[in-house]
Amino acid sequence: MTDTRLLRCCSASGCRSAGSEALLHALRDACGDACAENLAIKPVGCLRLCGRGPLVARDGPDGTVLYGGVPPEHAGELVAAAAGADETASLAGHRLDPGDPFFALQKAVVLEGCGRVDPESIDDAMAQGAYGQLRRCLLELSPEQVREEVRRSGLRGRGGAGYPTGLKWDTVALQPPGPRYLVCNADEGDPGAFMDRSVLESDPHRLLEGMAIAAYAVGAERGYVYVRAEYPLAIERMRLALKQARGKGVLGRGIFGTGFELSIEVRVGAGAYVCGEETALLLSIQGQRGMPRVRPPYPAQKGLWDAPTLINNVETYTAVPAILREGGDWFASMGTEGSKGTKVFALSGAVRNTGLVEVPMGTSLRTVVEEMGGGVPDGGAVKAVQTGGPSGGCIPAHLLDTPVDYESLRELGSMMGSGGMVVMGETTSMPEVARHFMRFSVNESCGKCLPCRAGTVQLASLLDRFVERRAVPDDLERLASLCGMVQATSLCGLGQAAPNPVLSTLRYFRGEYEAACRAPDRCEPRTVCVLPEEEESRP
Amino acid sequence: MPTGTRERGAKAPAASLSAAEIARRRIDQVVRRNGGRADALIEVLHQVQEIHGYLPLEALEQVARGLQLPLSRVHGVASFYHLFRLEAPTAHRCAVCLGTACFVKGGAELAAHLEERLGVRLDDPAGNGEWAVQHVSCLGACGQAPVLVVDGELATKLPIDDPEELDRRLDATGMPTAAAPR
Numbered sequence: 158m159t160d161t162r163l164l165r166c167c168s169a170s171g172c173r174s175a176g177s178e179a180l181l182h183a184l185r186d187a188c189g190d191a192c193a194e195n196l197a198i199k200p201v202g203c204l205r206l207c208g209r210g211p212l213v214a215r216d217g218p219d220g221t222v223l224y225g226g227v228p229p230e231h232a233g234e235l236v237a238a239a240a241g242a243d244e245t246a247s248l249a250g251h252r253l254d255p256g257d258p259f260f261a262l263q264k265a266v267v268l269e270g271c272g273r274v275d276p277e278s279i280d281d282a283m284a285q286g287a288y289g290q291l292r293r294c295l296l297e298l299s300p301e302q303v304r305e306e307v308r309r310s311g312l313r314g315r316g317g318a319g320y321p322t323g324l325k326w327d328t329v330a331l332q333p334p335g336p337r338y339l340v341c342n343a344d345e346g347d348p349g350a351f352m353d354r355s356v357l358e359s360d361p362h363r364l365l366e367g368m369a370i371a372a373y374a375v376g377a378e379r380g381y382v383y384v385r386a387e388y389p390l391a392i393e394r395m396r397l398a399l400k401q402a403r404g405k406g407v408l409g410r411g412i413f414g415t416g417f418e419l420s421i422e423v424r425v426g427a428g429a430y431v432c433g434e435e436t437a438l439l440l441s442i443q444g445q446r447g448m449p450r451v452r453p454p455y456p457a458q459k460g461l462w463d464a465p466t467l468i469n470n471v472e473t474y475t476a477v478p479a480i481l482r483e484g485g486d487w488f489a490s491m492g493t494e495g496s497k498g499t500k501v502f503a504l505s506g507a508v509r510n511t512g513l514v515e516v517p518m519g520t521s522l523r524t525v526v527e528e529m530g531g532g533v534p535d536g537g538a539v540k541a542v543q544t545g546g547p548s549g550g551c552i553p554a555h556l557l558d559t560p561v562d563y564e565s566l567r568e569l570g571s572m573m574g575s576g577g578m579v580v581m582g583e584t585t586s587m588p589e590v591a592r593h594f595m596r597f598s599v600n601e602s603c604g605k606c607l608p609c610r611a612g613t614v615q616l617a618s619l620l621d622r623f624v625e626r627r628a629v630p631d632d633l634e635r636l637a638s639l640c641g642m643v644q645a646t647s648l649c650g651l652g653q654a655a656p657n658p659v660l661s662t663l664r665y666f667r668g669e670y671e672a673a674c675r676a677p678d679r680c681e682p683r684t685v686c687v688l689p690e691e692e693e694s695r696p
Numbered sequence: 697m698p699t700g701t702r703e704r705g706a707k708a709p710a711a712s713l714s715a716a717e718i719a720r721r722r723i724d725q726v727v728r729r730n731g732g733r734a735d736a737l738i739e740v741l742h743q744v745q746e747i748h749g750y751l752p753l754e755a756l757e758q759v760a761r762g763l764q765l766p767l768s769r770v771h772g773v774a775s776f777y778h779l780f781r782l783e784a785p786t787a788h789r790c791a792v793c794l795g796t797a798c799f800v801k802g803g804a805e806l807a808a809h810l811e812e813r814l815g816v817r818l819d820d821p822a823g824n825g826e827w828a829v830q831h832v833s834c835l836g837a838c839g840q841a842p843v844l845v846v847d848g849e850l851a852t853k854l855p856i857d858d859p860e861e862l863d864r865r866l867d868a869t870g871m872p873t874a875a876a877p878r
């Protein structure tokens with residue numbers, strides 16, 4: 158590696174929208190023949206700091222230098238610097254400090270290949286080890302041994318609920334003989350989450366390898382990757398990766414000369430958040446309306462076409478090759494007692510550094526948001542951090558020292574969710590945040606069960622009253638009791654979790670709701686607006 | 697591939713066919729390419745929408761016949777998913793992201809600005825006849841919030857606090873400055 162000179166240019170959608178394609182062209186033009194000899198220019202996946210795109214990494218004998226926000230006009234200088242010339246002052250202005258906590262505190266496991274492999278080249282991926290663990294599993298390990306390794310790793314579902322992955326694989330594997338299916342949930346619908354998108358766009362072969370290992374471990378021969386239609390580049394790269402994998406014989410019949418066969422297809426969603434719920438997703442793959450059904454039976458018992466179906470999230474499958482390579486114990490040595498390994502978070506909102514961070518479980522929110530994220534731009538204070546999307550909640554600033562793991566976040570009334578972390582500064586009004594999520598839930602409710610279909614509408618209109626400062630004190634009680642009803646009686650996890658953003662903001666920012674009740678002249682006329690003194694309003 | 701030659705063969709007499717007939721033939725091809733399988737319904741609808749720009753009733757009827765499904769099932773699926781349009785869209789479309797990161801960064805103000813600039817109401821598919829503005833729940837471009845998509849092109853980090861610069865950025869997307877009713 159030491160004498161290769163390489164410019165890695167991010168080609169994932171974040172940097173693309175910031176002009177990375179034009180930059181890549183300019184780099185290639187500027188490079189000309191030099192490229193063939195001692196300098197290579199490679200499009201790669203996510204280099205993490207999406208907010209500063211387009212990003213370019215320059216690898217040389219003296220290590221790696223990262224640049225952000227590079228305009229195409231600087232391509233010549235960048236190529237010259239990569240070839241060994243002195244860095245110009247204007248280029249130096251685009252340098253990003255690799256010692257910054259944003260980069261230094263990352264621990265790449267799932268994102269190992271993101272930013273290193275060319276997402277459109279299976280040869281490059283294989284040169285960096287892709288499908289090596291699949292080969293080893295097929296040739297050296299029994300399905301039971303593979304599952305044992307995953308169990309030892311302590312890996313839990315990265316889609317949000319945190320079900321132990323090894324246990325799920327065992328459940329599917331131990332069903333009565335017959336066909337089994339494999340599904341990858343890439344319907345990343347939580348606003349504020351873009352981890353899965355980055356993996357699909359940056360390192361699709363690692364995901365496919367993880368899926369193939371899982372298929373071997375549970376005995377499935379057909380699989381689907383269900384990607385949301387809002388991610389066109391991810392779909393394109395996934396389809397290309399599948400075609401290349403078939404061409405290389407790492408998917409299809411007789412993989413690595415064994416009797417194992419696996420075919421995988423991409424299925425594209427059509428804009429329904431509820432399809433991220435597993436039973437709805439399965440119906441959508443079968444060409445139907447995505448409406449959740451009651452569990453049990455769980456998909457592991459009865460899934461696609463009533464056959465046992467293993468369904469895991471993108472990040473879960475993508476963690477598998479590294480777990481097999483380094484061993485389950487290695488993975489389990491990272492993280493906390495109940496939450497092992499690393500987790501990828503998508504950091505956005507009122508924070509200086511936006512992008513992807515992968516850190517060991519148990520890292521505190523403060524480390525992620527303030528140290529790595531660099532805090533609120535303009536030096537303001539963090540008011541809250543929203544995790545878990547519309548099913549999660551807002552964690553207030555005074556609880557930022559909480560370690561990030563499944564249980565701690567749940568205790569705070571939020572949840573891990575898929576890993577979106579939206580930072581809110583002091584100007585963000587919490588009742589407005591709650592209404593934002595409730596409107597989302599109104600839009601996305603599938604309509605099957607009444608508590609969610611009608612309850613979210615009622616909750617949204619109650620929240621309107623707080624946002625528009627025409628609520629009466631009784632509305633607070635109404636809000637809390639309706640939240641309880643929707644939570645207790647909705648059919649699926651999405652409905653049950655829809656009140657979470659309201660409940661968590663009520664819990665930590667009750668004062669903002671109370672303040673919204675205090676303009677007597679604007680109260681609804683039909684209700685007597687009793688303006689309580691400060692103390693009396695509390696029960 | 698054999699389908700390639702068949703497609704080319706089918707195109708030869710197409711010059712004399714009506715546009716409606718061409719669309720019908722293309723939908724038949726879509727159904728065939730998907731093996732006439734009922735579980736491919738969503739994929740088929742995506743491809744039909746590419747042909748027409750939306751899903752007209754006749755096309756849904758044709759898909760139902762082709763996949764041997766009741767029309768109610770086809771219509772039920774088409775109306776369930778947000779990305780399927782049952783009405784003809786306006787010539788130009790803008791989707792403004794109201795995801796959480798965009799919300800924190802002023803997505804709602806951006807939507808209001810677009811409503812005013814184009815003389816449309818958010819999420820009114822008819823728009824001003826020429827342009828319509830819809831919301832999307834999240835485009836996964838949260839690191840560059842606030843964002844919007846104009847006719848398929850993503851525009852990022854829109855400067856909400858600087859109306860003049862914002863208008864310049866919107867001008868660059870090809871969006872007209874005033875309502876252009878027809």
